[in-house]
């Protein structure tokens with residue numbers, strides 16, 4: 001099908017094929033595709049509303065024995081430069097986050113085989129019982145390696161984590177899930193099938209989460225479409241992806257080739273994601289990575305959420321919004337009504353600042 005017919009097909013609520021997605025990704029008429037992404041978003045969500053949330057990232061350790069070529073965050077196991085946060089340090093960071101209005105902790109770090117299960121459980125129980133924050137924790141590679149280290153089947157580990165307060169699993173570490181790109185990014189990380197299988201186990205355990213793509217390297221349009229197909233197929237099976245977030249790679253190391261992603265390329269991919277991922281309800285635009293100007297345009301190309309106010313992020317240097325009030329102002333100035341949500345997309349718990357005074 002040609003672009004116009006594909007757009008009509010998608011806007012009539014029908015599923016478009018991977019071949020259709022490839023056609024859209026390669027079409028220069030990006031404004032029509034962005035408009036279609038926005039139209040589809042308006043069919044699925046209140047056109048006047050953009051949602052947001054607030055969390056603090058706690059990168060609990062940077063010791064890691066995985067060697068992602070794009071990563072400058074990790075330190076070798078046993079290096080004297082690396083760190084692992086103590087329980088007191090995690091508590092202090094959580095208290096700072098609560099004071100700024102966050103209601104979630106995003107607990108993620110390197111793959112550190114020296115940490116026992118008790119390290120994680122002590123942290124999660126403290127976050128749940130003392131601070132009563134929502135916990136999104138441990139990407140698929142961290143989960144899989146932890147399960148192996150403690151010789152526990154993954155479903156049993158997930159049951160334990162859920163019982164100690166974990167409520168969501170970040171879709172981190174996906175980057176681009178094709179075999180060709182895994183070799184470029186990180187041969188030691190999970191394959192695309194393994195990543196999807198771990199996320200599927202999380203969904204079945206009652207732990208929903210996010211999904212994403214990180215692009216802007218040597219990936220091809222075919223790699224991008226295959227990545228989206230893997231996510232859509234997994235969502236058909238287990239249904240636990242609340243959201244999808246497109247990001248671009250940041251310059252971190254000299255070992256990993258990155259390229260400039262143009263604004264129109266980003267907006268086109270955002271819109272194609274909205275049209276192709278018909279079973280993932282929320283498309284987030286990342287202010288932290290993309291900046292305010294492009295993020296604002298993303299709200300008219302398929303996105304219905306500005307991702308989050310990220311209070312700390314060590315892996316990427318944040319250029320995001322720093323306060324709840326700034327988030328609401330950003331959304332209002334973009335022409336929408338801000339609506340705060342919880343980690344797992346529940347509404348109604350919060351009163352917005354803008355009409356609270």
Ligand code: SF4
Nearest residue numbers: 064066068071074110
């Ligand atoms: S991206 Fe994560 S898993 Fe990969 S090397 Fe860095 S810390 Fe380790």
